[in-house]
Amino acid sequence: MQFGIFSIGDVTPDPTTGRVPTEHERIMATVAIAQKAEEVGLDVFAIGQHHNPPFVAPANPPIFMAHIAAQTERILLSTATTLITTTDPVRVAEDYAYVQHLAQGRIDLTLGRGNTGPVYPWFGKDIRAGIPLAVENYALLHRLWREENLEWKGRFRTPLQDFTATPRPLDGVPPFVWHGSIRSPEIAEQAAYYGDGFFHNNIFWNKEHTGRMIDLYRERYEHYGHGPADQAIVGLGGQVYMAETKEQAMGEFRPYFDRAPVYGGGPSLEDFSTMTPLTVGTPEEVVEKTLSFRDYAGDYQRQLFLMDHAGLPLETVLKQIDLLGEKVVPVLRKEIAARTPQTVPDPPTHQLLKQRRADGKDPVPGGKKN
Numbered sequence: 001m002q003f004g005i006f007s008i009g010d011v012t013p014d015p016t017t018g019r020v021p022t023e024h025e026r027i028m029a030t031v032a033i034a035q036k037a038e039e040v041g042l043d044v045f046a047i048g049q050h051h052n053p054p055f056v057a058p059a060n061p062p063i064f065m066a067h068i069a070a071q072t073e074r075i076l077l078s079t080a081t082t083l084i085t086t087t088d089p090v091r092v093a094e095d096y097a098y099v100q101h102l103a104q105g106r107i108d109l110t111l112g113r114g115n116t117g118p119v120y121p122w123f124g125k126d127i128r129a130g131i132p133l134a135v136e137n138y139a140l141l142h143r144l145w146r147e148e149n150l151e152w153k154g155r156f157r158t159p160l161q162d163f164t165a166t167p168r169p170l171d172g173v174p175p176f177v178w179h180g181s182i183r184s185p186e187i188a189e190q191a192a193y194y195g196d197g198f199f200h201n202n203i204f205w206n207k208e209h210t211g212r213m214i215d216l217y218r219e220r221y222e223h224y225g226h227g228p229a230d231q232a233i234v235g236l237g238g239q240v241y242m243a244e245t246k247e248q249a250m251g252e253f254r255p256y257f258d259r260a261p262v263y264g265g266g267p268s269l270e271d272f273s274t275m276t277p278l279t280v281g282t283p284e285e286v287v288e289k290t291l292s293f294r295d296y297a298g299d300y301q302r303q304l305f306l307m308d309h310a311g312l313p314l315e316t317v318l319k320q321i322d323l324l325g326e327k328v329v330p331v332l333r334k335e336i337a338a339r340t341p342q343t344v345p346d347p348p349t350h351q352l353l354k355q356r357r358a359d360g361k362d363p364v365p366g367g368k369k370n
Contacts, residue, residue, distance in 0.1 A: 004304050005306070006080040006304045007046070009048055012260070012311035015256060040321055040329075061079045069099070083113070085120070085137065086133075090163075097165070100350075104350075112179075113181075139154075151163075173357055182205060193224055198232070201236075211296035224366055230299060240324070241253040261310075
C-alpha cells in the first residue's frame with residue numbers, strides 16, 4: 001500500500017494565537033510539508049486545486065508538482081483534486097503530460113468536481129451540469145492521452161479537428177487517474193467503466209456510507225470485465241493528530257477542531273472521532289483505527305492523511321509527519337503486508353503501467369474490445 005498526505009492549502013487562523021499566515025507563508029509551508037513527506041519515507045504527496053480564498057492550493061497543480069519534483073527524488077506527486085469540471089480537458093492533458101516528463105513519471109492525478117459552487121460560473125460552467133461535465137470532460141481527456149489527430153465533438157466545449165495534444169505522455173503511458181468522490185455513485189461508475197482507480201475521501205463520512213460507495217465501484221469494475229472485484233484500485237482519506245497520550249492529543253487538537261471552518265460547531269470531537277476516520281490519540285491508536293478501514297473498504301492501494309488543516313502551525317505539522325513516518329507507517333506496512341493476499345494488485349506506478357502496456361493489459365473503456 002502507498003501511504004502519504006494531502007493538503008488543500010487552507011489559510012486558517014490559528015485558534016490558539018489568532019495569527020493568520022500570509023499566503024506566501026502558507027505556500028512555502030506546503031513546500032516544506034511535501035519535502036518532509038519524502039524525508040520520512042512516505043510514498044505520496046497530493047495537493048488540491050482551488051481558485052478562491054481561503055485557499056492557496058494552486059489553481060494549476062502541475063506548477064507545484066514540477067517545483068516539488070525538482071527538489072525530491074522518490075515521492076510520487078498527485079492531486080486532491082484536479083477539477084475536471086472547470087478545467088478544460090485539453091489543458092489537463094497537456095499540463096499533466098508535461099509535468100509527467102519533468103517528474104520522470106512520478107505523478108498521477110485524482111479527478112473531482114470540487115465543492116465550491118461559485119467557481120463554476122467563473123469559468124463559464126453551470127454547477128447543475130456538474131456530473132455531465134465530469135463525464136464528458138474525462139471522456140475527452142482519456143482520448144487525448146491515447147489518440148493523435150483526434151476528431152471530437154461534445155456538448156460543453158468547441159469541437160476538435162485533427163488535434164494532437166502535446167507533449168505526448170511519457171513512454172506513451174498516460175498518468176494513472178483516480179476518480180474522487182464522496183457521494184456521487186455516477187463517479188464510482190465512471191471509474192469502474194474505464195478501469196481506473198476510485199478514491200473516496202471519507203474524512204467526513206461514516207464507514208457504512210464509504211463501504212457502500214466502494215462496494216458499488218468494485219461491483220461495476222467486475223461488471224465491465226476489468227477483473228474480479230478485489231482487483232479494483234481503491235484509495236482512502238483520513239485525518240490524524242498524535243501525542244504521547246490520548247488525553248494530551250485531545251487537549252492539543254480540540255481548539256483546532258472546535259473552531260475549524262469545515263466542522264466547527266458541529267458534532268463534538270469525541271462524536272466525530274467515533275463516526276469518521278478522524279483519529280486523535282497515540283500512534284498506536286492511529287495504527288489500530290487505520291487497520292480497521294479494511295473491514296469496510298477491503299484490501300486497498302492508497303491511504304492519504306490530512307494533517308495541515310484548521311490552522312495548525314507548520315512546526316506542529318512537521319512533528320506530526322515525523323510521528324507518522326517513524327511510528328505509524330512502518331507498523332502499517334508490516335501489518336498490511338501480512339494480511340493482504342498475493343492476488344491483490346500493487347498500487348499503480350509509472351513502471352507498473354509501462355509493464356501493463358507492454359503486456360497488452362491496458363483496460364478498455366466499458367470492457368469492449370477494439
